[in-house]
Every structure is written in structure tokens, then in C-alpha cells.
Amino acid sequence: MKSQLLALPHLSLRFIPIWRRHFLVWKTMAVTSILGHLADPIIYMLGLGYGLGSMLPQMGGTSYLVFLAAGTICYSTMNSATFEALYSGFARMHEQRTWEAILNTPITLDDIVVSEILWAASKSLLSGLAVLVVIWMLGLSSSILSLWLIPLSLLVGLCFAALGLIMTALAPSYYFFMYYFTLVITPMMLLSGVFFPVEQLPPMLQIVAAILPLSHAIDLARPLLNGLLPSAMLLHISVLAAYTVFGFYTSLVLFRRRLSQ
Amino acid sequence: MTVVISVQNLHKSYAGHKSYAGQSYAGHKVINDISLSINKGECYGLLGPNGAGKTTTLRLLLGLIEPASGTINLLGHPIPQQASTARLRVGVVPQMDNLDPDFTVAENLLVYGRYFGMTDAQITSRLPMLLEFANLASKRDAKIPTLSGGMKRRLTLARALVNDPEVIFLDEPTTGLDPQARHLIWQRLRELTAQGKTLLLTTHFMDEAERLCHRLAILDQGRMIAQDSPRTLIQQHIEAQVVEVFGEHVTAWAAENAATFAPRFEVSGETVFCYVTEAQPLLTHLQEHGELRYLHRPANLEDVFLKLTGREMRE
Numbered sequence: 001m002k003s004q005l006l007a008l009p010h011l012s013l014r015f016i017p018i019w020r021r022h023f024l025v026w027k028t029m030a031v032t033s034i035l036g037h038l039a040d041p042i043i044y045m046l047g048l049g050y051g052l053g054s055m056l057p058q059m060g061g062t063s064y065l066v067f068l069a070a071g072t073i074c075y076s077t078m079n080s081a082t083f084e085a086l087y088s089g090f091a092r093m094h095e096q097r098t099w100e101a102i103l104n105t106p107i108t109l110d111d112i113v114v115s116e117i118l119w120a121a122s123k124s125l126l127s128g129l130a131v132l133v134v135i136w137m138l139g140l141s142s143s144i145l146s147l148w149l150i151p152l153s154l155l156v157g158l159c160f161a162a163l164g165l166i167m168t169a170l171a172p173s174y175y176f177f178m179y180y181f182t183l184v185i186t187p188m189m190l191l192s193g194v195f196f197p198v199e200q201l202p203p204m205l206q207i208v209a210a211i212l213p214l215s216h217a218i219d220l221a222r223p224l225l226n227g228l229l230p231s232a233m234l235l236h237i238s239v240l241a242a243y244t245v246f247g248f249y250t251s252l253v254l255f256r257r258r259l260s261q
Numbered sequence: 262m263t264v265v266i267s268v269q270n271l272h273k274s275y276a277g278h279k280s281y282a283g284q285s286y287a288g289h290k291v292i293n294d295i296s297l298s299i300n301k302g303e304c305y306g307l308l309g310p311n312g313a314g315k316t317t318t319l320r321l322l323l324g325l326i327e328p329a330s331g332t333i334n335l336l337g338h339p340i341p342q343q344a345s346t347a348r349l350r351v352g353v354v355p356q357m358d359n360l361d362p363d364f365t366v367a368e369n370l371l372v373y374g375r376y377f378g379m380t381d382a383q384i385t386s387r388l389p390m391l392l393e394f395a396n397l398a399s400k401r402d403a404k405i406p407t408l409s410g411g412m413k414r415r416l417t418l419a420r421a422l423v424n425d426p427e428v429i430f431l432d433e434p435t436t437g438l439d440p441q442a443r444h445l446i447w448q449r450l451r452e453l454t455a456q457g458k459t460l461l462l463t464t465h466f467m468d469e470a471e472r473l474c475h476r477l478a479i480l481d482q483g484r485m486i487a488q489d490s491p492r493t494l495i496q497q498h499i500e501a502q503v504v505e506v507f508g509e510h511v512t513a514w515a516a517e518n519a520a521t522f523a524p525r526f527e528v529s530g531e532t533v534f535c536y537v538t539e540a541q542p543l544l545t546h547l548q549e550h551g552e553l554r555y556l557h558r559p560a561n562l563e564d565v566f567l568k569l570t571g572r573e574m575r576e
Binding site: 004014017018020021024025028096097098100101102103104105106107108259260261 | 275323325326327345346348349351353355357358359360361362363364368372373375376377378424
């Protein structure tokens with residue numbers, strides 16, 4: 001029994017019809033969803049960017065608004081994937097019993113977990129794209145390298161979807177997710193260099209920041225928006241990929257355990 | 262005859278820490294040495310009180326949980342090793358509705374068909390037939406929350422048929438439905454067996470089992486305690502006639518007289534169930550005692566069920 005719980009994931013293309021199901025649900029409220037993806041970053045960037053930016057003319061060698069833009073795109077994609085994996089994932093698993101219906105077909109739990117991660121990452125991609133459009137429209141980046149933020153949004157989405165699903169697999173109810181937001185997501189946002197450079201933190205916290213996935217995402221996004229190639233690019237990508245694999249496998253084992261009872 | 266489902270010496274126990282409805286189930290045997298064999302075209306029933314292991318048996322057969330020991334073969338595939346392949350040819354009506362509330366009736370069928378790898382064209386060509394079967398042709402574009410309980414159940418049945426399965430599992434298909442809705446479901450299930458489909462259904466409605474099932478098994482606390490056709494079970498386990506006596510002072514009457522007329526009787530609340538092969542002497546006696554009311558009827562499956570599983574509540 002133990003060995004089956006820990007078995008390596010069995011991957012197939014059967015996740016596609018589930019992804020299409022989620023897309024069909026999303027389509028019915030696409031307009032609201034896209035407006036949300038656009039409004040949130042605009043409000044943050046204009047509010048904080050112009051407000052704080054007027055007092056802080058320079059940060060990290062650019063205007064504060066440009067500095068904030070890179071952070072905003074990363075935390076928006078993180079939030080999109082996290083919300084989808086936690087709240088919507090839990091609704092599909094627990095409340096609506098969508099997973100139960102799907103598991104009675106040839107589709108397996110492994111396929112479902114893959115589909116949840118890919119779907120949440122798809123929403124991150126959309127969210128990242130929305131912020132990028134705002135960045136371009138505000139003239140905050142004109143480099144061709146900024147296009148690399150599109151695949152980066154997908155990678156950040158995969159990473160935080162996979163990590164978020166660990167919480168979904170453990171959650172007794174929606175209230176449980178508050179712990180994750182308070183203890184993980186909010187500190188991550190404050191420590192990873194979204195609003196100010198990590199170098200401003202005391203050395204101890206800089207070490208913590210160095211292991212957080214969001215820092216690595218921002219270390220990739222900020223130079224790319226400014227038209228520069230990031231240093232240690234491979235390291236940052238590997239860290240994000242490693243978190244994705246860790247989250248996928250851990251959540252899969254936990255879901256197997258949860259649903260076998 | 263072709264055997265489509267065969268199960269040998271199935272065992273399953275919940276080992277752990279998980280508690281259900283306040284009770285601890287540590288090491289509790291949920292399935293205890295169940296063997297059965299179901300033929301093509303048969304309607305086979307699993308009967309038992311709550312917690313008897315009916316739903317667990319279905320989940321084991323579908324390969325959704327692993328048995329502790331025993332072998333399962335579904336449509337020629339060993340389970341759980343080839344469960345996904347076997348499920349291609351199986352339809353499932355679950356106990357609780359899990360239709361997609363965001364979709365219309367037709368979209369529910371379309372989305373579900375895709376899970377079986379069907380193309381949209383294949384599904385669309387089956388849609389009119391499925392909607393007709395479920396009496397939902399006029400509700401094609403209705404959203405799920407607007408449907409009645411009976412309509413949802415019929416749609417769930419139609420959804421289970423989207424892949425034209427050979428075997429259909431039904432977990433309490435008529436629980437919570439009004440009599441009209443139940444009769445319509447029963448009629449549809451008989452049509453399916455007439456088409457040669459194999460049905461495996463769980464229920465705790467005895468009339469449902471008696472009407473629909475060719476053969477059935479009675480489960481109690483994970484064990485199979487009887488298995489046969491409804492008629493044979495009644496003949497084997499119970500006297501042919503039942504006289505239910507009720508009214509004031511019925512317990513006092515039973516203590517004094519019941520044994521004289523009925524070789525076996527049971528007192529349950531304010532009713533005395535007298536099981537007799539020849540009812541006339543008892544009926545004559547009761548007619549002379551006008552203060553007692555009674556009901557004379559042939560023995561049915563419920564009498565067998567209560568004899569085998571007892572009358573006390575299972576909670």
C-alpha cells in the first residue's frame with residue numbers, strides 16, 4: 001500500500017479533456033476574469049508606483065515604477081496560480097465532487113493533478129500577459145527581452161500551482177488556506193524584492209529570501225524588463241523547476257493518501 | 262454465459278487514524294471475504310444497511326481503492342492493475358450528484374464524453390438518444406441548478422451511458438426521489454438490461470431490489486450473508502406468509518398468544534410480525550379479538566433482510 005502511494009507519477013495526455021472542462025467554465029466569466037487580471041496590477045502600480053515613486057526617485061538604478069513593475073508581474077502570477085490551486089482546486093475536489101465524477105472514467109488521479117497544475121499555470125500565464133500589456137502601455141519597458149516574461153509567467157504559475165496543491169491536499173476546509181496566505185504567501189511577497197531590493201533586508205532575512213521561489217522569479221524578471229540578460233539564469237530557472245517537481249510529487253502522494261480513504 | 266465481473270476472497274480494512282461519524286474505525290474490516298460472479302446481461306443487487314460495505318465494494322471494483330487481498334476481474338481486466346482500461350467500458354451513477362453546476366445539460370454530457378477520449382462529433386451524435394432516454398430533450402440547454410432531483414438523477418444516468426458502456430454501476434440510484442421519479446428510473450434500468458447491459462446496483466429499498474434484480478447479495482458488516490435470486494431468498498429464509506399485528510396491548514397479546522399461532526414471531530416497537538406457513542388460524546383468532554388491527558401479506562425481501570441483518574439500528 002505504501003509503495004503505491006509513493007509510486008512515481010504516471011503521465012499521459014488524458015489531462016487535456018479536464019483542461020478543456022476548466023476552460024469551458026472560465027469562458028462563461030472570461031470578461032470579469034480578464035478585467036480582474038488587468039485592474040489589480042494597474043491599481044498597485046499606479047498607486048504605489050506614483051505615490052511612493054514620487055518620494056523615491058531611483059531604485060536599483062531605475063525609476064521606482066519600473067522597479068515595481070517586475071515585482072508586480074511575478075506576484076500577480078504567483079497569486080493567480082495560488083488562488084486557483086487552493087480555492088478552485090478545493091471546490092473541484094471536495095465541494096462539487098468534480099474529481100469524483102472524473103475518476104469514474106478512464107482518467108486517473110495522476111492525470112487530474114497534472115491538469116490542476118497546468119490549468120492554474122494557464123491562468124498565471126493570462127495574468128502575467130495582462131500585467132505585461134499594462135507595462136508596455138505605460139511605457140515601462142520597451143525591450144524585446146520583455147517577451148521572455150511570458151514563458152516566465154508560465155513557469156512561476158507551474159511552481160506556485162504545484163506548491164499550492166500541497167495545501168489543497170491537506171486542507172480540511174477553506175479556512176485552512178488562511179495559514180498558507182498569512183505564513184507563506186504574504187512573507188514571501190515582502191521578502192522577495194517585490195517592493196524594495198532584497199539587499200535592504202538584514203543578512204539573516206537575505207538568506208531566507210535566497211531560498212524563496214519568488215525571489216528567483218524576480219531575479220529573472222527585473223533584468224529582462226530592463227533589457228538585460230539575468231545573471232545566474234540557469235540557477236534561477238532550476239530552482240523554480242525544482243519547486244515545481246517537489247510540489248507536484250508531494251501533492252500527488254498526499255492526494256493519493258487522502259482519496260484512498 | 263459470459264462472466265463480466267468476478268471477485269474472489271476480497272478483503273479491505275481501514276488501517277488507521279481516520280474516524281468516520283465519530284466512530285473510530287482502526288483496523289476495522291470493511292470488506293470481509295467477499296466473492297461473487299456476475300454474468301453478462303444480469304442485474305445484480307448489493308443490499309445492506311448503512312456501512313455494510315456496498316459503496317466500498319463498488320470502489321474496489323472500479324479500482325479507485327486497493328484491496329488488502331483478493332482478486333478482481335472486470336470485463337477481462339485485472340483490477341486495479343488495468344482499472345483505467347476497464348473503466349472505458351463502464352458507466353457509473355454515483356450516490357451523490359456530481360454534475361457540473363456551471364454547465365447546461367448538453368454540456369455536461371459533452372464534457373463527460375471527452376473524458377473517455379470520444380471526439381465531439383461522436384458525443385454529439387449520441388446526444389439526442391441520451392436526452393430522449395433521460396426524458397430531458399426539452400431541457401437540453403437548461404443549467405443544472407434549475408433541474409429537479411429526478412431530472413438530475415436521470416441526467417446522471419444518461420451521463421453514465423455516454424460511452425455506451427457494457428457494465429453500469431449504480432450506487433443507490435433512487436435514494437431521495439419521489440415515487441414517480443423512482444418508477445421512471447426503474448423503467449429505464451429494465452430497458453438497459455433488455456439491451457443486454459450488465460447492471461450492478463446498491464440499494465436499501467427492498468422493493469427496488471425485488472423488482473429489478475435477477476440476483477442479489479445481502480451484505481452486513483462487510484460480509485456477504487446471502488446470495489441468490491429474490492424469490493429463492495424468500496423461499497429459503499422465510500415462511501410464506503406474514504401477519505403484522507398492531508394496536509394497543511399488542512405486546513401483552515404477543516406474550517400470551519403469538520407462539521400458539523406462529524412458529525416464529527418478532528416484536529418491533531408496537532408491531533408484532535408473525536411468520537406463518539398457514540395464516541388462517543391466526544386470522545380467525547384476530548377477527549375474534551376486534552381491538553387488534555392486522556395486515557396479512559406474502560413474505561417479501563424486506564422480511565428476509567430484517568431476519569438476516571436484525572432489526573436494531575445501525576448507526
